[in-house]
Each structure stands twice: as structure tokens, then as C-alpha cells.
Amino acid sequence: MNSPVEERLRAALAEAGATIDPDTLRPLPAPARRRSWMDARLLVVGVAVTAGVAATAVGLTLGSGDDQIAVAAPARIEPGDADMTVFMCSTSALVVKEPRCGGRDATAEQVSAVERAVRGLSQVEAAYTVDQQHAYDDFRADFAHNPPMLDAVKATDLPVSIRLTLKQGANHREVETSLRALPGIGGITENTATEEVLKSRSEMRVNVFLCTKGSCGWERKPDGSMVVKEGKAATSAQKSALRKLIDGMPEVKSYTFEDQRAAYENFKREFASNKALVKATKASDLPESFRVLLKQGSDWATPVATLRRQPGVAGVFYMPCQQDSMLALSRYGMNPPEDKMCSPGG
Template sequence: MNSPVEERLRAALAEAGASIDPDTLRPLPAPARRRTWMDARLLVVGAAVTAGVAATAVGLTLGPGDDQIAVAEPARIEPGKADMTVIMCSTSALVVKEPRCGGRDATAQEVSAAERAVRGLPQVEAAYTVDQQHAYDDFRVDFALNRPMLDAVKVADLPVSIRLTVKKGADRREVEKSLRALPGIGGVADNTATEAALESRSEMRVNVFLCGKGSSLPSCGAERKPDESMVVKEGKAATSAQKNALTRLIDGMPEVQSHTFEDQQAAYDNFRREFASNKALLNATKVSDMPESFRVLLKQGSDWATPVATLRRQPGVASVFYVPCQQDSMLALSRYGVRPPEDKVCSPGS
């Protein structure tokens, strides 16, 4: 059973163009159930602990109204070296609101209990609790080149978290399952797929996901009840004529350097190669889960906002994403548990 955090990360990954499907940190903007082509696919990563131990006491800054507590600080785990991240409950507007949190911040006692529980699991090799200030310091390093992201996220927006590494061959699903019901924990993110999808953040890539059969997206013709709780009319898949028209349109765009078309089988094959080590994810994903898409590479330094806006208006298009923006959003979600407003993070120049 996938965790809420993992499913949401899948969604974010699909949008970013990594042909995959998950449920952990809520996906980027999309309708209710988020079964969009960018709606779910995954985010996850490696392991390692930086040197320098020394059990020193540090103040753990929690949400408003909570006292600071002293926690023993083990060897620091860098954000990109954590296999998994436990996101504690937070009332921050940028953190996905999980029903289990009851609309409140995790207490100091809950953070301490969660830390003990994590370190006590036989699958866990090392764990490191990260307060808001330390998380923000790391955040500023990760997004040093993304000014809109830095402007959109403040210290108080970041939740307290626990980074952990797992032993080789350990079942991460069992780790997530063991922690899921603990008080104060909003979600657990497996970082392996996430990091694998963030390797070429400097390339100006655009992913154009096409409508599929039974789509729940309004852009594909789907209709929902007024409260968006249920799809009353499913959308239609992109037609051959629409795909041909998109090919001609992309060919004529002056900003485009090159592009390729990826059908469902090709997307699935690429997915299996990329995540060959994640058997649980592979077993849960089928060819029919994969979206067809155009993968577009823009000329370095060109305007990306215009082609993205144009492609989003075309018939047969489910969603269009400027990959560097989506990758940064995914990184913020998986490593730090926050989802900054897309219109701020992905504005021109970001």
C-alpha cells in the first residue's frame, strides 16, 4: 500500500516528465484525485552520512506555541543523501495538509518519539532530525540559482523532518508502514526516484503530455461535479490528427532545438530502465499507466514561457511542463515537504 506522500510524489514526477507513477507528497496543481498525466509517478534517492559525529545538543524549532527541545545530534545527513524523509505535521501553508495531522503542528514530544521510533527500526542505518532553521539553510543551498523559489519559501514555511538512510537490501515499504500511524508524522517520502529524475536541471526541456483514454482532466474534455469530488464525464484520448498537428506546430517554433515523441510502450521501457532497482514500483506500474508525450528541447537561453503557453492551448494536450521548474518543485516536495505556488516558482526567469 503506497503512502500518501509517495503517491503525491509520483504525480509530481509524471508532470516533470519522468515516466512513472506514486503517492507521497501531494502532486503539483491538478484536479481533485490528480489522475493526470503529470499526476503521479514518483520521487526517491540514495544514502550516505557525512562525517563528524559528536553528540551535541541542538534546539529543535517547532511550530508556533511549542517549546524548544534538546535533541542529540548524530552524524549529519545531507538532504541529497537521505534515502527517506519523514515529514512532521505542520500548519505551514506550503505543506500538504494530511487529515492525520488534525490541522496542527507536531509537538516536541511527538518529534522526539518519532526520532526514537525511526532509529529503533532494524532497517534504518542512521537518522538525523532537522529543525526549521537547518532545513532552511540547506534549502537555500539547493535553490541558490532559483530566486523565485527562495523568495517564495521562508524559514517558518518548512516543517521539522527526519532524514534517514536504510541498510542495503532493506524493505523501504516496511519502514514507511512502521512509521505511518505514529502521532505527529504527516508523511514519509522515499527519495530514490526523485533524485534520479533531477539529474539534468540545466537543460531547457519541456514535456507535453497528451490526453489518454478516460482522462479526468478538464483539458481533455472531462467534467466533474461542482465540488470536484467525482468525474461525471471522462475525457478523450488525443487523436492521430491532433498528434500530427502538434508535430507541425512544434517543428515551426523558433525556440525549439529538437523534439521526440514517446508512445506508451517507449515510456514504459524507459521507466523500467530508470527504476530497475525499485521492484515495488515496477510491479505496480503497467504500460497503460504511461502517458504519451512530446519531449521538447529548447535552445539554450530562449524564451520558454511562450511555447509552453501555446502548447497548453492545443487540442489533445493534457498538460505541459517546463521541466527545470517542475524538477525544482519536486525537489522542494521530496526533500523539504513543501509545495510552493507554481505561478511563483515557475514564472519567467526561474
Template sequence: MNSPVEERLRAALTEAGASIDPDTLRPLPAPARRRTWMDARLLVVGAAVTAGVAATAVGLTLGPGDEQIAVAEPARIEPGEADMTVIMCSTSALVVKEPRCGGRDATAEEVSAAERAVRGLSQVAAAYTVDQQHAYDDFRADFALNGSMLDAVKVTDLPVSIRLTLKKGADRREVEKSLQPLPGIWGVTDNAPVEAVLKSRSEMLVNVFLCGKGSSLPSCGAERKPDGSMVVREGKAATRAQVIALGKLIGDLPEVQSVTFEDQQAAYDNFKREFASNQALLKATKVSDMPESFRVVLKLGSDWATPVATLRRQPGVASAFYVPCQKDGMLALSRYGVRPPEDKVCSPGS
């Protein structure tokens, strides 16, 4: 069963199949599992300074000769430039709970070990460790125009991460498989699918995703342990009666210009067409992974908050997203490993 994070990202990628111009997409890898971060200092790699690498040298005293050697700080990797992100375990309330983290932050030793493991992979071109303050600075730059997001996220909410770039032809799934089991790692994010969605064109589109069999979402009736670590009761799929009633309700909303229903097979066929160049992603995705949905185009200039709020309350609805806002939520999850409350990701009037 998919985790809530996986369900949300997979749903977003499904939406992408209907709204992205294929010409803007680069080959996409398989979706990531989860993510991670923590409270630790920026770690400095003890590597020799070489020509062509931007680095800051610091003096270290070693050995009986009291000689000074230069240690290079790794070159910075900007958030949008990272091919993948390793997110360390965190107790932040904005990070989805991961049982393997044991309800604790990653230790400094685990962060250091993860960094060494990343740099030891032959398929990794470069890596850059991001502490909480640097992550917060980047977060505020990314969401400078979204005041509600800035108000919702504090520096202590952000986990420590390792951004990495890959060599040409690198196998992303192999990189993920090598790093995911390491202690202190919450998850490894493959950024390519989300970055492609972020670069796609936006329109006044609302996605209404229906509950599927075995859903882990509370909106579908699922229940989890108090710590959020495990589903104790699975949710139920939307009934045909609920789907019919929802379609009629959507059609009657004054803000709606047009509505299209997409079943699992149609969603999968659309997904295959748009992501035909990424065989790894297609192999990892089945028809049964696709949520049924309504794609609702709003009238130009109309209010989006009222119909979204109405649709989220309907029986059989797993989630409803205004697409331009959904992109901010995806960006926060992919680049920073946090999931702010939906009403903070995109509050009315933002």
C-alpha cells in the first residue's frame, strides 16, 4: 500500500499527464519512496582542492610537523539543480512520520555516514549537505510570493538533507536502493518528475481525486495509529453512486467551465503517452495505481477556493487540489521534505 506521501506525489504525476506539454519534459525516472532531514551542522568534506571546483579552504593542524593542509568545502547545489535529495530523519511535525526513523532525529554521525555513502557512489557527480538554516533560506526564496507558506514553516521544521547531482546515464533507482536502507535516512527523493511538473504550464484547473480501494487517507475513512506510523483500518473506494452524485454537483457549480471524468484505465493510458520516454517510471506504475478523478476547468478569473472547499467535503473524495497551488505543495515536499497543512500551502486569496 502506498504511503500518504506516495499517493499525493503519484496523484500529482497523474495530473501531469493531462496538463504538461510533452515537449517540455526530459526523461523521467521512477517515483521516489519518501524523504528525510535533521538538526545538524553543515558537514565539510575533507577533499583536496582541485582546479575548476569552487571551494573555501580552511586550515587544519595535523601531525608532528604541525603542517597546514587545505580542506575543500563542496560547491553549493541550488535546490532546483539537484537530481536527487537524501532527506534525513526528523521529528518535525511537518515531516511525514517514517517508522524506520524511530521517532527521532538523525544523529550527526548518521548524517556524516550518509554523506560518505553518497560521495562513494560512482554514479554521483557532486553532493552538497544542507543544514536547517541554509534550507530555510532557500525555502523562503522559493516561496517568497506565498506568505501563508512562509508563516507556516519555521527553520526548526526543516530537516537536514543532502542534494546530489548525477553523472550522465546514472541509474536513479540503483542510487536510491543503495542509500535508502542506511540508518538515519528518511527517504531519497528523485526530483526529476516533480521539477518537470513545476515547469509545466498552469491553468485554472481543479483535480478531484476519488478514494481508491485500500486508501490510507483519512478522507477515505482510513485510520492510523496516533503516531501516524501505521494504518490500522484501510479506507474504502468511492461508490458508483458517489461518483455520479459528485459529477452532477461539479456540473452545477457556477465557477465551472467544463468537467471531464477519468477512470483508472484512461488515466493510465494518458500517463503512458506522456511519459513514454521513461520506461523505469512506467514499469513502476500499474493501472491500479491510478486514481479515478474529475478534471475541472474553472471559468477565467473565478474564485477557486469555494469550489475546492466544497468538493473536499464530498463523500468518496480523497482530495481536491487547485493545480497552481498543488505545485507549491509538491515543491515543498520534493525539495525540502516537508508537508505544510493544505490550507497553508494555498490559502484563499494567495
């Protein structure tokens, strides 16, 4: 069973994985909760417009005898160079919660045990343990552009982690499976795909994804939980109303409309090297969208909030925030609420 941190990161990237299961490609549901619960393809397709992503969501085999490697004197692995990151359990309110942690921080003994287990993985190239202070130093460098995040996070909010680089051809899924059940591990992320996204910072771009058939039928039950009903695709009238609304927004510099055929052609071009993903995806899997470019320095929160309320809209994503969301989750195992992740002006 996948951990919460895996589920959240895979909600952003796993459907771009080279080992994707075609059976997982279903109509897109509208996001019912905060950003971390968004449907995978909405975020992946949105980010892929500005940076081609080729994810490889997967692990490693345990080594023995001559196959075992030694990581006795590990060299530092920079956060952007890790292929995979193992996050130890943390009680921080900003870290994704894993039930197996039992609400406790990982002990020093558990960290040592995981380090020993990593040394037994034959396809690990190198491993580097990152304590909270060093993680915090890296965090502040990564989010120097985002003052709200820097203000919201302390060194004690960050989990101890182990960064791994893997040998060429390593099976990421097996590595993950080998480590996942060890006591003290709060989550494991595969970093390759997000690093491709993070190489290029997005412009002030807002992606407005429209409802497809079956995707916008969320209904809240009396107990507060959400269930999916059969939803309807955005109508021509709703699209026209959105176009008129966007035309009248003073923050908007320009915008384009992308229908399903155009979305599919762009998708195939961005993921040409990922034949399994392209084969498993149809034009009908991808939503129509408005791609809105905002004026540099303008307020983005107001148009985003306004567009999210419109009929026929499945999701609205401000791409710089989405990139920061993936950065925090992939490199630091963190899932801060949206007001801390990307406040207006951040």
C-alpha cells in the first residue's frame, strides 16, 4: 500500500511514468480538496506545457555477497541530484503524515537501520543522510524566491532524509518496495520527474482546465466526505462565458484555448520518448483548457479565485505555485497548506 507522501507526489507525476498502467487512465475528476489532492493529469499536463516531463516512477533489488556496495564515506548529494529520497518519520505539522509512524519522530536507531538497509541495495550508486539543519539550509536556498515559505518553515519542521543516486538501469519500484516497510520511514519519493519540471521556472501562467464528461460531478455528503457523481463536460455557453470573463480581466496579458485534439498533439510531442504513456493515453483523456498568461508583477490570486468559481471549470492552477508544491514534496517530504505555499506576492 502506498504511503501518503507517495500518493501525493504521484498525484502530480506518476501518470507520466515509464511503467504506467493503462488501466489507471480514467476520466478526470475535479479537485475536491486542496491542491495536494488534485487529479494527476491536470497538473502533469499543465506543467508539461512549459517543461517536458519524463517520469520513471519505480525501485531496486536487495544485493548480497559481491553485489553489495559500501557507502561508508558518503559524498554530499545535492537535493537536485538525488534520484530518490527516503524521508524519516516526523511529527511536524507541515510534513505529509504516514500512519505507520504512529505520530512519532524516527529514532536515531531507526535512521541507522535504514542506512544499513540502503547499503544492501545492489543498484544504489550512493547515499547521503541529511539532518534537519542541512535540510533547512538547502530548503532556504531552494525557496529564496518565496518569502512566505521561508517565513512558515523552521529547521525542526523538516524531516531527516536519505538521498539516493541509483545506478543506470536500476528498477526504482523495487528499491522503493525494499525500503518502504522499514520502521521509521515516513515516505519515499522518486525525484527524477520533478527535477525535469523544476529546471525551468514558469512564467506567470494560469492553466484553466475544463470539465470533461464525468469529471465535475463531486458532491459533498452530510459527513463532509466527497463522492463522485456522473458529471457533464463544459458546454459551449460556459466556454463562451469564460472567454468573455478572461477578456475582461485587467491582469491578463494574453491567452489561448486548447481543445482536446490540440492537447493530445502537445502531449504526444512533450512525451515522445515515453511510448508507454503515449500509447495508454487518448485525446479524450485530456481536458480542454484556457492557457492564460498574466502581466508580469500583476495580482494572480484574484483571477485564480474568480476562475475557480466558474461553471464548467474542473481546476485552475497557477503554475509557479504548482512547481513549488512539487519541489517541497519531492525534495523535502512537505505538504504545506496553500496559504503558506504560495501567498499573493510570493
